[in-house]
Amino acid sequence: MAQFLxxxxxxxxxxxRDGWQQGFTLHLLFQSLSTIIVRRxxxxxxYLALEGCPMCRPDGCDRMCxxxxxxxLIRTTLSGVVLTPAVRLPSRATETRQVLAVxxxxxxxxxxxxxxxxxxxxxxxxxxxxxxxxPQPITVGVRLAVSADGPDLVRALRTLxxxxxxxxxxxxxxxxxxxxxxxxxxxxxxxxxxxxxxxxPQHLVPSQLLATEEV
Ligand SMILES: [Zn+2]
Numbered sequence: 001m002a003q004f005l006x007x008x009x010x011x012x013x014x015x016x017r018d019g020w021q022q023g024f025t026l027h028l029l030f031q032s033l034s035t036i037i038v039r040r041x042x043x044x045x046x047y048l049a050l051e052g053c054p055m056c057r058p059d060g061c062d063r064m065c066x067x068x069x070x071x072x073l074i075r076t077t078l079s080g081v082v083l084t085p086a087v088r089l090p091s092r093a094t095e096t097r098q099v100l101a102v103x104x105x106x107x108x109x110x111x112x113x114x115x116x117x118x119x120x121x122x123x124x125x126x127x128x129x130x131x132x133x134x135p136q137p138i139t140v141g142v143r144l145a146v147s148a149d150g151p152d153l154v155r156a157l158r159t160l161x162x163x164x165x166x167x168x169x170x171x172x173x174x175x176x177x178x179x180x181x182x183x184x185x186x187x188x189x190x191x192x193x194x195x196x197x198x199x200x201p202q203h204l205v206p207s208q209l210l211a212t213e214e215v
């Protein structure tokens with residue numbers, strides 16, 4: 001199924017937290033979801049990659065598919081946030097170090113824009129599986145590419161409870177050349193705390209929640 005990319009702009013002016021959490025959970029029962037954080041020239045941008053239906057085009061869909069429903073969820077529960085379709089998100093030659101990683105410890109923390117800010121350039125793709133009614137309800141894995149400056153990748157991940165996987169260099173070459181970053185093809189169980197952090201809309205649009213009014 002084709003992956004479609006959306007850039008998240010704007011600020012959350014009104015947060016309907018209950019509606020957001022219910023809709024978000026419902027979405028995950030049907031589809032996996034990738035969040036992408038890109039850091040370039042000291043600027044951080046946030047993207048979402050969603051699976052489209054067979055009728056989807058980059059600019060929309062004729063039907064109410066899960067991708068369109070997710071866009072509607074953002075419009076109705078995170079008002080002020082704007083989704084803009086993005087066709088390409090090519091990697092940069094400066095992203096020289098890459099790994100795939102999964103949460104290792106139960107206290108693994110969410111890898112977010114603050115984590116990525118340890119390097120001047122980088123790209124973090126976090127892929128969350130569908131939510132299932134099993135002892136392992138949701139899994140998550142990341143593909144991380146960063147510039148040559150900043151701390152050692154493996155150690156930085158370990159500090160937050162994540163484990164880098166050894167196959168990364170082989171798997172990531174094709175991923176690096178794709179127009180739309182493909183999902184991270186790895187995953188391990190996410191703890192309840194980690195999943196709760198992911199469901200917080202602050203994770204999607206982090207720096208702009210200061211003026212938020214909850215309703
Ligand atoms: Zn569609």
